[in-house]
Amino acid sequence: MNDKERRGIGLCLAFKGANYGALLQSFATQYELEKRGIYTEILDYTRGKTNKYIFSPEAFVFLAVKKLYLTFDTKFGQKVVPDELHVINKKGRNEIADDFRHRRLHNIVQLNGYDALVERAKTYNAVMVGSDQLWPPDVSFSNYLSLMFAPEGVRRISYATSTGVEKYPWFVYRQARKFLNKIDYLSVREQKGYEIIKKITGRDAKIVCDPTYLISKEEWEKLIPNEQVTKKGYVFGFFLGCNAKMKALVRKYADLHNLRVVCILSNEVSEDDTIYADEILTGQTPEDFINLIRNAECVFTDSFHAFTFSVINEKEVYVSYRVKKGVRPRNQRIDNIVAKFGVQNRLVKDPDNYVFDENPIDYGRVTEIVKNFSKESAEFLDSATKGC
Secondary structure (H helix, E strand, O other), rough: OOHHHOOEEEOOOOOOOOOOHHHHHHHHHHHHHHHHHOOOEEEEEOOOOOOOOOOHHHHHHHHHHHHHHHHHHHHOOOOOOHHHHHHHHHHHHHHHHHHHHHHOOOOOOEEEEEHHHHHHHOOOOOEEEEOOOOOOOHHHHHHOOOOOOOOOEEEEEEEEEEEOOOOOOHHHHHHHHHOOOOOEEEOOHHHHHHHHHHHHHHOOOOEOOHHHHHOOOHHHHHOOOOOOOOOOOOOEEEEEOOOOHHHHHHHHHHHHHHEEEEEOOOOOOOOOOHHHOOOOEOOOOOHHHHHHHHHHEEEEOOOOOHHHHHHHHOOOOOEEEOOOOOOOOHHHHHHHHHHHHHOHHHHHHHHHHHHOOOOOOHHHHHHHHHHHHHHHHHHHHHHHOOOO
């Protein structure tokens, strides 16, 4: 297919699950590209029986180590059987996610098998991966999120892709170098991602903002109008992991300020949120998630995107590392973003001994940083997608 017959960009996004952040960053990515007049399609790729991994000696080592870790965790880890409320909640969240994809995303193309993926890629000017944690070490052995499926002549773009880890193990370097060197426009979301790529390839990846930051507070309010989900006068707790000490801190803050605690029940863990929350919400949409942040007096979270929308909406916020059984810590994204905005004092590392900062966040300063970061990131995106 010649250049004149190609059009638009094929998007490799983390859009399939029920995570609010993943859904909203997928929406923001497609929205920002189409705002630039670019036709997009979201690739709903199913592997079939082929090409999960690029097989090499390193791949066998990586798979063996990964299998050993998962086997150990499954055998010796404490299993939690969810109660009926959590089972119903998880089912409801999946249905809500499906509805959001139907309402807010479009041009989702189902591709069954690697051959279909390659053939579809031939129709695009470019393919793009991003954002979220789509480049863990094992992406080195994948043909999909590495964009190795793209034929010659099709531009490869990474926008704000997160590695989610502090470093890659040495035995993935050779394969990682191959795919990273083929990315035409290379950007990452965090400093650690930059350092990993620099060490492996010598290339300087551009550090850009999460796509949700590309949309201003005012523009988000036009896209998702501000509506009251529950009565005001509350602290919003949104936790994806298990952190009873952090939840106790939320309760302490609320009692000190004579506020209620409102939370959305997690669909990823099965903790008893009645230990700290006055109102436990289920069945909330991604739009509700944003509006609960907008109308809160303060937000406590272990979620990158709950922190993100707190900053966009200039809310008082405290963030902690996520604690989740069977999941390795991926704290560098939180470390990165609080350092970027100069709000390290709002990162709670020791809930037992944390002292609340009663001085409001200086959003005159923070919002200016966000605007400049967004502007630089938009310029990268403009350059990467020019002519698509």
